[in-house]
Amino acid sequence: MSNKTKNAENKRPISQDKNLVELAGYHAYNMPDEKESVYVNEYKYTVVNKIKDNKNGLDAMTVKNLETGEYTIVYQGTNLDNGDQDLDADKDLAIGRTHEQFKAARDYFDKIKKEYGDKLTSVCGNSLGGGLANYVAVKHSDLKCVTINPSVLPEGEVDHDEDYPNITNYFSKYDPLTSAETGAMIADRIPGKVIEIDNGVPLISSILSNHMGYKMGEIDDKDQTVEIGEEGEPGHGKVYVSASDHIVTSIWTGEPLYGNIGSTKIEINKASLDLLAKSLETDVMRRLGYVSEYIENSNEIVKHEQKMKPKRKADLQEKVADFFESAFGDPLFTGITQAANLLKSFIDQIIDWVDMAEEKFRSLNSILNSPPAELIEHITQTDISVESICDGIRGFLRDIKDGIDDLSNVLKGLITEGISHVFVNPVNGLTDAVADEVYKHLVIVGKNEKQLKSQLSTFIKQVNAAATGFQNSDQGAANDIRNRKAPKEQKTSVPASVQAECEQSDYLKDRLKVKAQHVDSSLLNFLSSVSLFLNPVLGSTYRTLVVFEAFMEKAIIDVKAVAVAGSIPDKLIGLFTDWDGKIEKSINGVVKDLEQVESDTEKYRKGVESITQCLSNLPLLIKEFKPYIDTAIFEPLGFSNINIYNTAAVSTLEETELLFLDIVYQLSDHKGKAIQALCHTAEAIVKTLRLFRDDVSRATM
Structure with a gap:
């Protein structure tokens, strides 16, 4: 854990991992033209170079982040439009041989590095493209590499005594490639750390989007959803599957929140509290909005099933x-x-x-x-x-x-x-054993959801009040100094916390195995x-x-x-x-x-x-x-759709819990009583999230 603190400005921090995953899993396959720009998580990237080598199958592009001025190489994964070259590269990997496309990937990196120097800071890719990015990154420890569901490297390219801290590989929960690699005992040919994220859905029709992390061909790339059920039928809805949306990062620093290493410690001030309140009102409430959709759709399915009992019988x-x-x-x-x-x-x-x-x-x-x-x-x-x-x-x-x-x-x-x-x-x-039990369970889940939202709404008010208190304290101290008085202790009025009274469900003890x-x-x-x-x-x-x-x-x-x-x-x-x-x-x-x-x-x-x-x-x-x-x-x-919805809800709640654990960490060890109170409330929300998540998980397989 770093002992340094960091000022948090009142704006959204850049999350390199999120951006690189979206570039690798989505934009790499759309492959925009040179000088064309794309928006990635509200950041603008412009394509400055492209390569399409028909001889060895390499497809890649170099993009510039217009806000930071940094350059990234994005390697495209297996693309059947490239003829047999990508498939040949995949076959070579299976037997440990190095295909010419890997050598071409390093050559392309050397070319771009020569042109942009230290401003070339990262590489990324999905599938075969992830393998190409890792193949480059193992030779450059100062180069950040992020992949989504990468292929393995050729035999002998990974030094098993090396940690490769510059490389992060995100594995999608339902990705067939990384599951196969793990099952075949060759995942040790993927360098760096591996983080599993809960994007995607367990449907045969979603194999491709589960692997890439994104659906292709969407008019609006922000609407990354998989349709569940048929339109007009009870429970028809969608599950949000964007890989980058399921990578949990710090509200203040944009750093991924996985493992035992937390985000860089920040300074708690008005700006950091404003950013917290803003993120709670947008990102966190958006996530809980997804959970509400999933639970409501599950409810519709169960109520319809109960209504149809005479026909089922x-x-x-x-x-x-x-x-x-x-x-x-x-x-x-x-x-x-x-x-x-x-x-x-x-x-x-x-x-x-x-x-x-x-x-x-x-x-x-x-x-x-x-x-x-x-x-x-x-x-x-x-x-x-x-x-x-x-x-x-x-x-x-x-x-x-x-x-x-x-x-x-x-x-x-x-x-x-x-x-x-x-x-x-x-x-x-119960006269309709399964439908009635699921329904009674979801009734309790619905009550607990209201408790959580009430608790969170009060927390947002408390954060805003604390931020105002910081501003008033600073203004009061400034006035006292101008009047040549000793600064007085400023008091901040923070709304009282809401004590969540959650009911533990006694139903679905064996989950949907019931x-x-x-x-x-x-x-x-x-x-x-x-x-x-x-x-x-x-x-x-x-x-x-x-x-x-x-x-x-x-x-x-x-x-x-x-x-x-x-x-x-x-x-x-x-x-x-x-x-x-x-x-x-x-x-x-x-x-x-x-x-x-x-x-x-x-x-x-x-x-x-x-x-x-x-x-x-x-x-x-x-x-x-x-x-x-x-x-x-x-x-x-x-x-099955109830399982899909509630599995997605559990994943979202786990991600929200990670966010709040970071909030607790950042608010802890602070001398201000208002901040201490916020920390205690955040800890209480973590407890509610865990109880709520455990209940929701009962409606899964």
């Missing part, structure tokens, strides 16, 4: 009903989860066939009893028991029909009551209910059908036996030429009806067998039901 019931009906494997079972009308009509149709078959039975018996008297004794031995067969079939069909009612009632119960229980958390009494946990538990509970209530009915029905089919097989065999037992002896065959034909025709008609009943009953039995086998396969059931239940508990995209 109805959709799940429909999906589960479709599953059960399709699992039987035959259209015959369509509607069984409701009133089973089709299947019961099918049984009624079979009963009608039995009635018709009974008439054919009686007709057959009539034929069998019609031969001459001397054959009556022989033929009547084959008489068919119409009552035993037909009444037996009807009895079985009545039992089957009752089984259909039982099956239908159980399925209806599972789909109505069983599905209703899927949404409930009986432990905390959904996955509830889906898993409710799924298992539902499947247990299916097994408990449905399997006994299926088992009973299946056994009835198996016995019935055996009964039908025997009945068919008995009828077919008549053809043999009732045939005419050979010695009499000439007397009854048409009698055998009548018997065969009549028997065939009866058998055909019996076989039709057996065949149709087999469909029902196979359907019951199919769903029984399906329900015995737990992994299959989980695979089938889980997506439906997951969607019904809370729509996945909306739930």
Whole structure:
């Protein structure tokens, strides 16, 4: 920590890191023409030189900060418009080889250094451009180098005994390149210090902006946002992703606030307090404004989800009903989860066939009893028991029909009551478990947010009052000196601090894992209910059908036996030429009806067998039901967006906390009572920020 103090003028300090990151991640790819100017965080830079070497792929520009007079070289990262050269350079890096583009980067630096000398103070770049900037900076310890998501250097270019304090590399939280470099254990080929910043969003569509730190092609480069959700839908909004906006720097010095090294100690005076008040009213309140947007958008999503619970429930019931009906494997079972009308009509149709078959039975018996008297004794031995067969079939069909009612009632119960229980958390009494818990949590977050803003608003008033006190003290002392009086002690009136009464949320103790946990538990509970209530009915029905089919097989065999037992002896065959034909025709008609009943009953039995086998396969059931239940508990995209919003809010609060830790540090160890009071209030705000951040973090994954 430096013991020197620094006067803070009442204007925004320059933050080189912020500016260099924006030049590297955004303006390098737009590559303005020579003599063209761009504004970076309100500072004007003019392009004084450009290079586009088609031979080795190097693209770079030199810009001048018109306020400081300093020059910076900005190296462009991988650009597919450069043909294969940039890709070849990336491939060479992967195997540790030095591509010609790296040598060209040093040559370009030497050229600009020769022209501008010590006024060339920095280099920067993103991706491959970051690697090029670092490749130059490792050879020039007096050269400031800032990169955003840089590539590694060629093998052997980094001295691992060297700290390279002149080099700072910012890694974006969701950057795929630096994540891959770290995972591949080659991040040690990136020199200097590494600082992770929380810009970007965890979306596939944002991979490029996550890597570059900025969205390209924006009309207004200050509007660096990623759209979340669809326009017109609940929770539609944006997340602010500008990399430079997520680099936290001192309000007074512009120095990055990371690690154990704080910013240079400043002198507390009216100017420094005015700058503090101004920054609180603009930068800090802007950051908290982002947090408010994120929380409000999360609220919209949750409230909409609660409102849609009847539809979510109805959709799940429909999906589960479709599953059960399709699992039987035959259209015959369509509607069984409701009133089973089709299947019961099918049984009624079979009963009608039995009635018709009974008439054919009686007709057959009539034929069998019609031969001459001397054959009556022989033929009547084959008489068919119409009552035993037909009444037996009807009895079985009545039992089957009752089984259909039982099956239908159980399925209806599972789909109505069983599905209703899927949404409930009986432990905390929530009827829409996940949506209700997230909502109750966000209510507490909203109350704490108001407490924080009230505390901060009072702090701003206190800072302004303290600044006025400094001015009055100076003026009073000057008047006393002019009047040749000893300066009197000046008193400063500072508004009383607001004591934040924040409520600690008791919800979402496992963060947004609550959904996955509830889906898993409710799924298992539902499947247990299916097994408990449905399997006994299926088992009973299946056994009835198996016995019935055996009964039908025997009945068919008995009828077919008549053809043999009732045939005419050979010695009499000439007397009854048409009698055998009548018997065969009549028997065939009866058998055909019996076989039709057996065949149709087999469909029902196979359907019951199919769903029984399906329900015995737990992994299959989980695979089938889980997506439906997951969607019904809370729509996945909306739930994911809540995570995105609250993750962004947590990042913003962490950044705000860093700012206030620096404020506390700068206000500490001051003899003035007003400044001591401000320091105590700043410390209290840090505590509130931490509590608030912890609560907000519960609504993240």
